[in-house]
Amino acid sequence: MKKIRPGDSNQITREYFDSLLVEMRHLDGALPETGLELFGEQFRTPVMTAALSHLGNVRENGMVQMAEGARLAGAVSWAGMGDEKELEDITTTGARTIKIIKPYVDNDYILQRIAHAEKCGVMAVGMDIDHAFSGKGKYDVVLGMEMRPKSLEEMKEFVKATKLPFVVKGVLSVKDAEKCLEAGVKGIVVSHHHGIIDYAVPPLMILPEIVRVVQKQIPVFVDCGIESGSDVFKALALGADAVCVGRALMGPLQVNGAEGVQEKIASLTEELAGIMARTGASDLSQIDPSVIWKA
Numbered sequence: 001m002k003k004i005r006p007g008d009s010n011q012i013t014r015e016y017f018d019s020l021l022v023e024m025r026h027l028d029g030a031l032p033e034t035g036l037e038l039f040g041e042q043f044r045t046p047v048m049t050a051a052l053s054h055l056g057n058v059r060e061n062g063m064v065q066m067a068e069g070a071r072l073a074g075a076v077s078w079a080g081m082g083d084e085k086e087l088e089d090i091t092t093t094g095a096r097t098i099k100i101i102k103p104y105v106d107n108d109y110i111l112q113r114i115a116h117a118e119k120c121g122v123m124a125v126g127m128d129i130d131h132a133f134s135g136k137g138k139y140d141v142v143l144g145m146e147m148r149p150k151s152l153e154e155m156k157e158f159v160k161a162t163k164l165p166f167v168v169k170g171v172l173s174v175k176d177a178e179k180c181l182e183a184g185v186k187g188i189v190v191s192h193h194h195g196i197i198d199y200a201v202p203p204l205m206i207l208p209e210i211v212r213v214v215q216k217q218i219p220v221f222v223d224c225g226i227e228s229g230s231d232v233f234k235a236l237a238l239g240a241d242a243v244c245v246g247r248a249l250m251g252p253l254q255v256n257g258a259e260g261v262q263e264k265i266a267s268l269t270e271e272l273a274g275i276m277a278r279t280g281a282s283d284l285s286q287i288d289p290s291v292i293w294k295a
């Protein structure tokens with residue numbers, strides 16, 4: 001039996017997903033559409049790849065294969081940490097990509113990476129603000145590069161520095177969501193970065209509060225622990241506009257490359273459609289939060 005560590009945020013998040021139940025609504029039902037409009041572009045699914053990195057450990061050219069899988073599935077592709085050449089290869093696939101840049105200590109370097117991402121033709125750029133600190137109360141260092149927490153004023157500068165939508169990943173409080181709105185951020189990812197702290201509030205537990213504050217001014221995305229179409233549905237029902245899937249795509253990537261990723265996104269989307277059909281949601285905007293019950 002798998003040993004459960006107290007405080008494991010991934011486990012707590014899994015249990016929260018599983019505590020959410022779904023009622024059925026069949027009368028006046030219709031075949032559902034899963035199409036997503038994001039930043040003025042159309043996609044076939046609200047299931048997106050997560051902002052991943054270092055996928056060369058999973059499969060040769062893993063980041064590019066992941067992006068190609070998203071493109072084939074008609075999904076948005078996200079890219080995490082990686083060098084400029086890797087982003088160039090990712091965007092050359094034609095995948096519509098959101099590039100997430102780390103909160104490096106050097107803001108000039110951040111601005112340079114934003115400008116490079118723009119040149120690559122990404123659809124949006126952003127920052128994973130939850131990577132500023134290590135777990136030991138020090139500044140984080142990733143691949144030898146030091147990180148820093150960013151202030152509201154710095155976030156405003158990043159937003160102003162690009163004509164693209166600037167998104168913030170790693171929002172897990174109403175307070176940070178409010179600051180993002182004040183900074184002019186154009187989208188947020190509610191996330192605990194697959195358990196960056198113990199006892200993190202499950203993203204779906206805090207999502208309705210954040211959605212209430214955001215009031216549809218900007219899209220709200222969710223990640224962490226999404227493994228099935230039911231998980232996707234629950235996130236959308238609680239107010240997410242779309243979801244990111246990371247670890248659940250890594251097995252398919254390893255076994256079958258881009259095709260594996262495409263198939264997994266397609267199967268998550270079919271499962272989502274199956275639940276939409278049985279809950280009276282003819283498109284994403286018709287998913288009704290009141291179909292969710294808490295066990």
Ligand SMILES: Cc1cc2nc3c(=O)[nH]c(=O)nc-3n(C[C@H](O)[C@H](O)[C@H](O)COP(=O)(O)O)c2cc1C
Binds near residue numbers: 053054224225244246
């Ligand atoms: C191998 C790996 C690399 C990751 N690299 C990044 C990264 O560079 N930037 C980032 O913002 N998040 C990164 N993440 C976090 C994911 O984007 C995501 O927030 C997290 O894995 C939760 O989603 P999941 O449970 O679907 O995997 C990484 C996750 C994994 C598993």
